[in-house]
Amino acid sequence: MPETPRALVTGITGQDGGHIAELLHQKGYEVFGLIRGQNNPRRQSVLDEFPYVRLIEGDLTDPTSLVRAVEQSQPDELYNLAAVSHVGYSFKNPTLTADVTAKGVLNVLEAVRITGLAPTTRVYQASTSEMFGGLDYNRPGAGYNEESLFHPRSPYGVAKLYGHWIAKNYRESYGMFVACGILFNHEGERRGLEFVTRKITHAVARIKLGLQPNIELGDLWPKRDWGYAGDFVDGMWRMLQHAEPDDFVLATGETHSIEEFLTLAFAAIGVDDWKPYVVQNAAYMRPAEVDILLGDPSKAEDVLGWTRRVDFPGLVRLMVEHDLAVQSKSMAGFV
Numbered sequence: 001m002p003e004t005p006r007a008l009v010t011g012i013t014g015q016d017g018g019h020i021a022e023l024l025h026q027k028g029y030e031v032f033g034l035i036r037g038q039n040n041p042r043r044q045s046v047l048d049e050f051p052y053v054r055l056i057e058g059d060l061t062d063p064t065s066l067v068r069a070v071e072q073s074q075p076d077e078l079y080n081l082a083a084v085s086h087v088g089y090s091f092k093n094p095t096l097t098a099d100v101t102a103k104g105v106l107n108v109l110e111a112v113r114i115t116g117l118a119p120t121t122r123v124y125q126a127s128t129s130e131m132f133g134g135l136d137y138n139r140p141g142a143g144y145n146e147e148s149l150f151h152p153r154s155p156y157g158v159a160k161l162y163g164h165w166i167a168k169n170y171r172e173s174y175g176m177f178v179a180c181g182i183l184f185n186h187e188g189e190r191r192g193l194e195f196v197t198r199k200i201t202h203a204v205a206r207i208k209l210g211l212q213p214n215i216e217l218g219d220l221w222p223k224r225d226w227g228y229a230g231d232f233v234d235g236m237w238r239m240l241q242h243a244e245p246d247d248f249v250l251a252t253g254e255t256h257s258i259e260e261f262l263t264l265a266f267a268a269i270g271v272d273d274w275k276p277y278v279v280q281n282a283a284y285m286r287p288a289e290v291d292i293l294l295g296d297p298s299k300a301e302d303v304l305g306w307t308r309r310v311d312f313p314g315l316v317r318l319m320v321e322h323d324l325a326v327q328s329k330s331m332a333g334f335v
């Protein structure tokens, strides 16, 4: 590894892009970020928060732009985090989801291969627990691991499964170092407002401050294995430092329903009964749902020495406190 390693991050404007940029910068990397669009509205916020990131224009659906980005950054490590990542949105835009989340992975791998960097660039592919879907009852108690069966339940999950297998195929066909992190849900202060945890903590803060009366949600019974994004990007980095490219599950080993998340989030503002504040709206329900996700991170713990600092109550508290601070500042006219 050179004295100043270089990393290219796709999805730099997203939740994980922010966390990994921060981590890599702390570790002394030169960080490049792929940003799409002629005038991406999130460009300035990336530059403000991460002034050390060098932005390169490109799009996962545009192979030429990816070749240019790889040539320009000459990365030792490439974190492929870009995707259409919202499961509900993928039902409404399945073709776009396939183009970006499935074929985009192929475009990234080809860019590395075509530029002749396959022997040196280590690639991280953002695979997901959504590939398991929920119909594998082989390990109901212990959770899904790297050997569990896949049965995706959304256009997003199906597209990610293509990305997962094409990544493994490039590992096997060309000897490329491509590691696949099968990550369960991870959340935090940078989570997009369209995902259920942040939607809840953002609304809870605004309800507390009298800025909105209630929150509209879809199904409340699904269970997720929710961890903290800051802990999970450390696992991504560890996968690329490992001697061999491999697949690793990152999860907490606990699963909680959306109702449990609501209970803790409202308790954080002193409300014992959240029911009067929640309105169910079928618009947020999906044509097929993943009932329960629970992961088994034993392999990452044993092989990579990966651990977590934030537990479930700590995650909910962190997110509510962050949103209360942001909303209070905004009321005071500072933002």
Ligand code: NDP
Binding pocket: 010, 011, 012, 013, 014, 015, 016, 017, 034, 035, 036, 037, 040, 042, 058, 059, 060, 061, 080, 081, 082, 083, 084, 085, 086, 100, 126, 127, 128, 129, 182, 183, 184, 185, 186, 187, 192
């Ligand atoms: P986000 O939705 O926060 O970020 C997605 C990123 O992809 C954004 O930066 C977005 O850029 C970019 N993007 C979308 N389309 C394109 C495109 N055509 N070309 C280039 N960039 C594009 O996702 P997260 O940070 O939460 O997740 C990171 C990755 O990990 C994703 O691949 C996700 O599917 C996967 N994952 C996430 C998990 C989680 O719980 N967070 C769990 C498991 C996997 P723009 O600002 O331009 O829209």
Ligand code: GDR
Binding pocket: 085, 086, 087, 088, 128, 129, 130, 183, 184, 185, 186, 194, 195, 196, 197, 199, 216, 217, 218, 219, 220, 222, 223, 224, 258, 284, 285, 286, 289, 290
């Ligand atoms: P998920 O996350 O689909 O697990 O995908 P999301 O937060 O969108 O949904 C979690 C569960 O909450 C239910 N739900 C709602 N979801 C949203 N977004 N909005 C609502 O109003 C709402 N009401 C109920 C959903 O139906 C679901 O059961 C996330 C993404 O980050 C993926 O990219 C990633 O791969 C997986 O996690 C692991």
